[in-house]
Amino acid sequence: MSNDDLVLLAELAKGVTVDRVGRRLDISGRTVRRRLRGICDRIGVATAIEAVAWAARRRLI
DSSP: HHHHHHHHHHHHTTOOHHHHHHHHHHHHHHHHHHHHHHHHHHHHSSSHHHHHHHHHTTTOO
């Protein structure tokens, strides 16, 4: 998992909206959603919440 992926998950863990994460990372909300879908597929979870929990359990964020 890349550092950019972890930053994205960390922002979501703080409760930041997808569109605001996109603005902070200088990408579109659609790109955030696409990257999030890719993260979920790679780690084998179904939702963004599960992805955040997965990263938190492994102390990545």
